Amino acid sequence: MPRALFHIGKGGVGKSTLSALTAMAHARDGRRVLLLSLDPAHNQSDIFGQRFDDRAREALPGLRVREPDIDTWIAGYLEDVQKRMRENYSYLTALNLDHYFRVLRHSPGLEEFALRAIYLDALRSHADCDIMVVDMPPTALALRFFASPTVSGVWTDELLRLRNTIKEKQEIITRIRFGKKEFDQDRVLRRLEEERDANAMLRAHFADPAAAGVTVVVNPDRLSWMESVRILSSLSALAITPRRLAVNKCSEETDLSAMPAELQRLPRILLPATDQPLLGTEALAQYLERERLDYLSE
Amino acid sequence: MSAGWRGWFGLLSEVHRARAVDTLEWELQELRQIFALLLLGHGVGLPAPPADLTLSLLPDLEEELRMLLTHLDTAQSPLSRLFSSLPVD
Numbered sequence: 180m181p182r183a184l185f186h187i188g189k190g191g192v193g194k195s196t197l198s199a200l201t202a203m204a205h206a207r208d209g210r211r212v213l214l215l216s217l218d219p220a221h222n223q224s225d226i227f228g229q230r231f232d233d234r235a236r237e238a239l240p241g242l243r244v245r246e247p248d249i250d251t252w253i254a255g256y257l258e259d260v261q262k263r264m265r266e267n268y269s270y271l272t273a274l275n276l277d278h279y280f281r282v283l284r285h286s287p288g289l290e291e292f293a294l295r296a297i298y299l300d301a302l303r304s305h306a307d308c309d310i311m312v313v314d315m316p317p318t319a320l321a322l323r324f325f326a327s328p329t330v331s332g333v334w335t336d337e338l339l340r341l342r343n344t345i346k347e348k349q350e351i352i353t354r355i356r357f358g359k360k361e362f363d364q365d366r367v368l369r370r371l372e373e374e375r376d377a378n379a380m381l382r383a384h385f386a387d388p389a390a391a392g393v394t395v396v397v398n399p400d401r402l403s404w405m406e407s408v409r410i411l412s413s414l415s416a417l418a419i420t421p422r423r424l425a426v427n428k429c430s431e432e433t434d435l436s437a438m439p440a441e442l443q444r445l446p447r448i449l450l451p452a453t454d455q456p457l458l459g460t461e462a463l464a465q466y467l468e469r470e471r472l473d474y475l476s477e
Numbered sequence: 478m479s480a481g482w483r484g485w486f487g488l489l490s491e492v493h494r495a496r497a498v499d500t501l502e503w504e505l506q507e508l509r510q511i512f513a514l515l516l517l518g519h520g521v522g523l524p525a526p527p528a529d530l531t532l533s534l535l536p537d538l539e540e541e542l543r544m545l546l547t548h549l550d551t552a553q554s555p556l557s558r559l560f561s562s563l564p565v566d
Contacts, residue, residue, distance in 0.1 A: 266536075267536045267537060268536075289529065292527065292529035295529075338530075341508065342512060344508060351498070352502055352505065355497055356494050356495065367538065370533055370534055374533065
């Protein structure tokens with residue numbers, strides 16, 4: 180399984196550019212890298228000057244980029260659920276599903292679900308990669324993504340407890356009434372158990388620094404610091420410790436002494452500001468070379 | 478034992494077994510309704526689990542959905558329903 184390197188921070192601080200630079204630095208060191216963009220803004224296509232989509236495409240030797248569309252994933256998932264309902268349900272019950280699913284498409288909670296499904300799919304289908312650099316969406320959605328296995332886990336545990344009680348009572352009734360000793364498998368129970376296992380795996384994965392590392396990206400400005408303090412607090416509640424703070428757009432005059440103590444405590448990397456737009460692989464490679472950013476691949 | 482007696486004892490045993498699980502069956506039905514309400518309660522303003530969890534279970538919940546809809550018919554008279562289910566005179 181590849182090691183995941185997440186980049187999270189306030190909108191506009193340079194998460195996508197830093198993700199691209201980090202991915203290129205690792206690929207330059209000979210690692211097999213996947214750059215996965217979970218940002219609905221689709222910035223990686225603009226940064227690399229190539230059209231990316233849900234299929235991992237090679238941007239440079241050793242570096243593949245995948246930029247899936249979240250809405251397409253949600254639509255595909257809902258279609259799959261609808262198909263299974265039509266197969267399992269009687270004709271009349273399944274008759275008016277279309278309208279229900281048109282409404283569901285805009286239901287809250289489906290975006291983080293799509294991110295989670297894409298991430299799990301990337302972990303599975305790119306198991307041959309050494310590193311997976313993840314360009315995260317804006318803070319609120321990114322935090323809901325990290326919280327999803329914990330939130331879902333609370334519900335799954337309670338529903339599992341109730342479903343197990345239902346199963347026990349059902350078995351007692353069947354045994355007394357029909358003298359049966361073998362029982363049909365409960366598909367709902369099986370799905371809940373799969374969900375519980377996926378949640379437990381993701382929680383452990385996010386909390387393990389060897390498996391996943393979070394870089395919090397800030398600019399030398401108070402607004403991005405304040406939001407990052409809130410990010411740290413939310414991550415801490417989920418037992419996730421960020422691996423480092425990346426301060427983007429630094430110059431010789433940059434003064435970080437007023438930065439909040441929570442951010443000061445993190446290992447820090449500084450990325451110099453540049454007048455040239457960092458667009459295209461050539462500009463990115465030149466910036467890596469010029470500024471000697473070898474530590475990006477550490 | 479003749480076939481007639483065997484049939485009679487069989488019927489008696491069946492009646493007793495059915496009576497023994499009557500209350501348990503009512504309890505089971507209530508538990509399944511609670512399970513369905515927990516999953517689908519967003520429709521009536523109850524706290525709901527993440528949408529994807531509900532959706533992933535929905536294709537296997539036809540029985541629970543049907544139970545909830547049937548329950549709507551008797552929702553106006555919960556006490557009579559309770560008394561008809563439990564051995565209360």
